[in-house]
Amino acid sequence: MKVLVVDNGGQWTHREWRVLKYLKVDTKIVPNSTPFEEVEEADALVLSGGSPSVACEAGRMGNNGVYLDRFPGPILAICAGHQFMCTHFGGSIGPAQRPEFGAAALHVLEEGEIFSGLPKQFQVWESHNDEVKSLPDAFQVLARTDDCPIEAVRHRSRPLFGLQFHPEVENTEHGYEIFQNFLKVVESWKR
């Protein structure tokens, strides 16, 4: 199983790669400027978090839009990647009512595939000033926190998942299980 981590400039991109390595996945980090032809052979993509403010620096998200449009396999988008994905498909983002930095209590509204087997509430690690304000019709909300109503999403008909929080950070409880659940989707639906 080959999963590429698309680097959007986040401070924890390397940790995303490391979790996948720990889970024995063939993985590497690629710049978000990588041509689609060089990522399309992967079984799945992880769109990393990033430093750009997606609301006003979408240009720094490179080819994420191309990947989302053309990549046929599962995609897990984290933080800035999640925000970009939601806006790319027609949603909107803006300044968070209450920016989250540090630990937050995640409330799982629907398991989807990502939260399969996990508690209904657990601690996650956050680092964001902006948040998804409106969701595209093609997506549904899977989880929220007390300060952010759209913490996790999935596409209704494609294996696309978005997380506002950071599952790759140690302070996120069940972070490895979230990645494992994503890899189960990859294993089930890879070409």
Next chain:
Amino acid sequence: MERECLAEAVEKRRKEDDFEQSLSRALRRRDQPYESYIQLIGKVREAAGKDRKDLFKVAEQLLGST
């Protein structure tokens, strides 16, 4: 088609499978898209209700009731 997939997911379950994996395999064998999986797993989960019953048992119940 749905009934066939549910039946196969239950009957051809592998030891290490959770229900989602088993159902995915049944659908993929029939060249069904991920969208079909989402629809069918949604029905099973809805039948399972909020107390998160064993999805294999829920699928068996759905097969028995149709």
